[in-house]
Amino acid sequence: MHQPSLSVSSRVRLAFVRPEARELYAGALQPATRLSAGLDLRACLDAPEVRIAPGERVCVPTGISVQPECAGLAGFLYSRSGLGAREGLTVAQGVGLIDPDYTGEILVMLLNTSGEERVLRHGERMAQLVFQPVVRPDWDVVERLEDTERGSGGFGHTGR
Structure with missing residues (x-):
């Protein structure tokens, strides 16, 4: 049986x-399975729990900061599929970005998209951190873009 190749690796500091973060992440600094892409981020709260009303946003500390050794990597914060699908707790802005030169604590802005109050407990897994390569373009300012088959057709343009 063909084994899928593992993704490219890069060191990240x-x-x-936060003092309690070391214990929260003990043994949990690797993705859940050999081929999982993300690291589960945990709620590093000052209280045992936080209550999140329907439609409310709350800023949740993770207790960690990161620094990729490769400048071409950035961290991206994604919702955990189970927490989002079952409980309605999602990353508020859709996807969060951790720039390679940001060295502060990772904070996750969660949004309760459900119609009921939700409770997030200290230490609970609440988001995923995935490192992805980024491209910084060399801008070429032009008077007009080249014609394409699609052109400027936007949402619903293709009729599919």
Whole structure:
């Protein structure tokens, strides 16, 4: 049976910026399975839990900061599929971005999209951190873009 290749690896420095974070992440600094893409981020709260009303946003600390050794990598915060689908707790802005030169604590803005109050407990897995390569373009300012088959057709343009 063909084994899928593992993704490219790059070293990322990780610092615990809250004393209790070291224990929260003990043994959990690798993705859940050999081929999982993301690291589960945990709620590093000052209280045992936080209540999130329907439609409310709450800023949740993770207790960690990161610094990729490769400048071409950035961290992206994604919702955990189970928490989002079952409980309605999602990353508020859709996807969060951790720039390679940001060294502060990772904070996750969660949004309760459900119609009921939700409870997030200290230590609970609440989002995923995935490192992805980024491309910084060399801008070529022109008077007009080249014609394409699609052109400027936007939403619903293709009729599919």
